[in-house]
Amino acid sequence: MAEDRRGQRPARGGASAGRGGSSSRSSDARGGSGRSSSSSGDSRGRSSSRGDAPRGGSKDGAKGGSSRGGYQGKSDSRSQDRAFRGRAEPKVRTADQAEYDGPELPEDVTGAELDRGVRAQLKGLPEKLAARVARHLAAAGVLIDEDPELAYRHTLAARARASRLAVVREATGEAAYAAGHYDVALAELRAAKRMNGATDYLPIMADCHRALGNPEQAIKLAKSPSVANFSTEAKAEMTLVEAGARRDMGQLDAALRTLELAPLTSKSRSAWAVRLRYAYADTLESAGREADALAWFHRTHAIDSDEITDAAERADQLERRQS
Structure with missing residues (x-):
């Protein structure tokens, strides 16, 4: 997943x-269901219960080790064949x-x-x-x-x-x-x-490259000329992916610079603004700048009315660590 x-x-x-x-x-x-047909194989009426030999059998009725004769055996075989053909295997x-x-x-x-x-x-x-x-x-x-x-x-x-x-x-x-x-x-x-x-799905495509272990390709898509014409929200999405790709490559400073070029101080309370601030705080913490990270976790929580991040919890953890 x-x-x-x-x-x-x-x-x-x-x-x-x-x-x-x-x-x-x-x-x-959902496999197709084949018809199920059963055949009793009952051959009543085809053999004689009397001692005289049935038609088509040996005179003494004992050939083949059966007192019922060869004709009865043939009837059983046909009946079994019909029964087998009637039981179709499920498709x-x-x-x-x-x-x-x-x-x-x-x-x-x-x-x-x-x-x-x-x-x-x-x-x-x-x-x-x-x-x-x-x-x-x-x-x-x-x-x-x-x-x-x-x-x-x-x-x-x-x-x-x-x-x-x-x-x-x-x-x-x-x-x-x-x-x-x-x-x-x-x-x-x-x-x-x-x-x-x-080009709307370029951010998702770039993130797919990240998930597949190709951060360089993600960064290449992030630098596509069409990104300049993106809406503010779409640009934020691409910034998040590019910063994540930089982190994948161990380039924390480059990831911070990428995020700092985004509108981190925007007054918007939309999800994209919340997620930008959160990513910046998280990267600051990874870079060892805990005091700055704490401040940005608080700033994230201040606009995260829908609680789409755990910024408040992260801030609390940092405060306990520093005390």
């Missing part, structure tokens, strides 16, 4: 796996078939939960197919926070049906990221980017 990088992991912000619609996964293969679903089936769809999820823009991208599909894909994406959006693995499986079912739609690939990438499947997330978001040219 995904590493818990408090204040450093970028938030999911795409049109698919987030609140606006995504998809989730559920049980793997085993392949991995691709199970992925296509996807998890069971919640009855209360209709697909109408998706953002209007997402639904618009599905209109090119046949009506029934579009409805099924929409329900899988919507189910993923509902489940992504509480059960990201199930959400991921819903997106795989959507992808199996509509892999040429960027919104579906984006949803799959975001759900894979939430579930900790970083290699899949990276591949899916790259595919979405090729299809629609969007």
Whole structure:
């Protein structure tokens, strides 16, 4: 599963796996059930209970060591063959078939939960197919926070049906990221980017590189020219990833400089501002600057009304350590 990088992991912000619609996964293969047919193998009426030889058998009825004759043995064989043919083996679903089936769809999820823009991208599909894909994406959006693995499986079912739609690939990438499947997330978001040219998921892609042990690639994405045109929130997300990549490489001073270029003193109380301050305080502590770290943990707690970080607890720990 995904590493818990408090204040450093970028938030999911795409049109698919987030609140606006995504998809989730559920049980793997629900194998097809074969018909079960039983045959009694009862041959009553085909043999004679009298002592005279049955038709087709030896005159004394003793050939083959059976007093019932060869015809009766042939009847038993045919009956057993019919019984065997009637018991079909259950059909085993392949991995691709199970992925296509996807998890069971919640009855209360209709697909109408998706953002209007997402639904618009599905209109090119046949009506029934579009409805099924929409329900899988919507189910993923509902489940992504509480059960990201199930959400991921819903997106795989959507992808199996509509892999040429960027919104579906984006949803799959975001759900894979939430579930900790970083290699899949990276591949899916790259595919979405090729299809629609969007750069919104660059922070998530960079963090996938970090998780896969490639911090240099994360930093390379953080330096992409398109980052200059990001919103304040998106820039903060990329800053968090870049600083984290610097820390992965043991470059604490570079990580601090990266964070200091961000709007740490912003009056915003949004999650991005909270997480920036928290990352800065955490890096200061790692660098041995405990007094500065304590001050920034307090500053983080001051704007963290939703308590998305443990800044207050970290500050308390530092104070006890220094006393």
